[in-house]
Amino acid sequence: MENVIELQHVHKSFDNFELMDLSMTIKKGFVTGFIGGNGAGKSTTIKLIMNLLQPDSGSISIFGLNYKEHEKAIKQRIGFVMDKNIFYEELTLTGIKGIIKPAYINWDDSIFDYYVKTFELPLNKKIKSFSKGMMMMASLTIALSHHAELIIMDEPTSGLDPSFRRELLDILHNLMQDGEKTICFSTHITTDLDRIADYITLIHNGQHIFTKEFNQIEEEYAIVKGGIELLDRDTEQEFISIRKSSLYMVT
Numbered sequence: 001m002e003n004v005i006e007l008q009h010v011h012k013s014f015d016n017f018e019l020m021d022l023s024m025t026i027k028k029g030f031v032t033g034f035i036g037g038n039g040a041g042k043s044t045t046i047k048l049i050m051n052l053l054q055p056d057s058g059s060i061s062i063f064g065l066n067y068k069e070h071e072k073a074i075k076q077r078i079g080f081v082m083d084k085n086i087f088y089e090e091l092t093l094t095g096i097k098g099i100i101k102p103a104y105i106n107w108d109d110s111i112f113d114y115y116v117k118t119f120e121l122p123l124n125k126k127i128k129s130f131s132k133g134m135m136m137m138a139s140l141t142i143a144l145s146h147h148a149e150l151i152i153m154d155e156p157t158s159g160l161d162p163s164f165r166r167e168l169l170d171i172l173h174n175l176m177q178d179g180e181k182t183i184c185f186s187t188h189i190t191t192d193l194d195r196i197a198d199y200i201t202l203i204h205n206g207q208h209i210f211t212k213e214f215n216q217i218e219e220e221y222a223i224v225k226g227g228i229e230l231l232d233r234d235t236e237q238e239f240i241s242i243r244k245s246s247l248y249m250v251t
């Protein structure tokens with residue numbers, strides 16, 4: 001199976017955080033959900049994958065190419081959506097399109113028009129008047145308008161109401177039908193994963209814990225809820241995480 005993204009022994013440190021010896025792959029033609037607690041290193045990893053940050057050591061290859069020699073070629077093939085607005089707020093969507101379109105060889109106005117219509121986005125209102133949901137759909141519209149093979153999204157569903165979330169996940173699901181596209185997105189919302197993820201990558205405290213098939217995780221792990229008196233040193237070993245409260249425990 002072809003890997004679209006390969007990280008090998010990647011290390012990145014900040015003053016109070018270290019991404020340690022991160023090796024992981026993202027497979028072509030599948031949706032990978034990227035999960036981990038607050039501050040686990042998801043956004044840092046996504047920025048490394050996008051070459052917005054450079055690793056202290058280790059290697060990153062996208063479509064089998066490295067950023068040093070092939071940055072332009074790689075970026076042509078990626079659609080990127082961040083969880084915050086990266087567009088100049090005084091511009092309209094038409095204005096943003098005018099700036100971004102010339103950068104992409106494969107820009108396709110008919111796709112742009114299709115998503116503008118589907119998401120009912122105003123073309124001539126300033127971005128600063130957009131709601132969070134409209135902003136996300138506008139970012140997705142731009143990201144999808146140049147026939148990207150790889151879609152990378154940092155928390156695309158955060159802050160969206162359930163109907164926007166469902167619409168976004170349906171769009172992503174439909175995109176996957178030709179088997180040629182690959183999606184990698186981070187999320188805190190596990191029900192997003194139920195709907196579309198084929199693989200789950202979990203990172204914790206800057207370490208890659210696993211990348212597994214979604215079905216395999218469902219078979220291997222379960223949530224157990226019970227009285228705190230059932231826990232002792234032996235039973236605790238069976239759990240990967242335990243949350244205790246005065247009434248019950250959840251693991």
Ligand SMILES: Nc1ncnc2c1ncn2[C@@H]1O[C@H](COP(=O)(O)OP(=O)(O)OP(=O)(O)O)[C@@H](O)[C@H]1O
Nearest residue numbers: 014015016017036037038039040041042043044045
């Ligand atoms: N440019 C930076 N300089 C210093 N520290 C940083 C920088 N970027 C991230 N960090 C720190 O690295 C750690 C991991 O951050 P990151 O944003 O990757 O986590 P995350 O898993 O995306 O978290 P969240 O789910 O809360 O967004 C955090 O402690 C953060 O403060």
